[in-house]
Amino acid sequence: MATVSAKQNSGMSALSLVYCGMFAALMMIGANITSFVPFLVVGGVPITLQPFFAVLAGLILGSRLGAISMVVYATVGLAGAPVFAKFQGGFAQILSPTFxxxxxxxxxxxxxxxxxxxxxSLQSYILAGLVAIVVSYLLGTNWMYFAYKLWAKAPDAFTYKVAWAWMIPPLPKDIILSILAGVFGRRMYKVLKVRRRR
Structure with missing residues (x-):
């Protein structure tokens, strides 16, 4: 029985790794949609599908595995693979205003x-997506503002209000995709039956 249990745990761990790798790969794809539609760049901020996949990772894999999949994505990019927006990568990206x-x-x-x-509940899934997007905007926009002010070359007439104005174009897209992620994520979780480890 102990041997069977060990095998089951090993199988789940392997499956979890596959799921984490899958979402890391989806992030890499979602990051570079601007390569096909280059007009989706506002104020140096690319409008990507990354928020959608990041939310979906958490909704389907749970907090622990979802976060791990995003850590994997960030680590691969910092290691030098061109997986960030506009096919950028390398440790120097940590100084990027959009990092x-x-x-x-x-x-x-x-x-x-x-x-x-x-x-x-479905309502919780949708709420989770919307709350998560708010967190992304708060951290990302404030990082961008201080990056431009402290170490990056700020555009002319750049202010805190301008930084937030740049976030207006992708906002409707992210709100809609967060709601869709909630609906789709709940269905996919029931289909995949991922074992969430807290």
């Missing part, structure tokens, strides 16, 4: 996962 959004995706997945772990 705060990459960090925020870890929190996005964790927070979204935590909310649905406590309540699995």
């Amino acid at each position: 705060g959004f990459v960090i925020s995706f870890i929190l996005v997945a964790y927070i979204a996962g935590k909310i649905v772990e406590k309540n699995g």
Whole structure:
């Protein structure tokens, strides 16, 4: 019995790794949609599908595995793989004004996962997506503002209000996709039956 149990645990661990890798790969794809539609860049901030996949990772995998999948994505990018927006990568990206959004995706997945772990209703899934996006905007936009003010070359007439004005174009898209992520994430969780480890 002990041997069977060990095998089962090993199988779940392997499956969890597959799921984490899958969402890390989806983040890499979602980051570079601007390569096909380059007009989706406002004030140097690319409009990507990363928030959607980060939310989905948390909703489906749970807080722990969802956050791990985002850590994997960030680590691969910092290691030099061109997986960040506009096919950028390398440790120097930590100084990028938009790197705060990459960090925020870890929190996005964790927070979204935590909310649905406590309540699995459809309303909770949608709420989780919306709350997570708010966190992403808060961390990402403030990082961008201070980056431009402290170490990056700020555009002319750049202010805190301008930084937030740049977030207006992607906002409707992220709100809609967060709601869709809630609906889709709940269905996919029931289909995949991922074992969430808290």
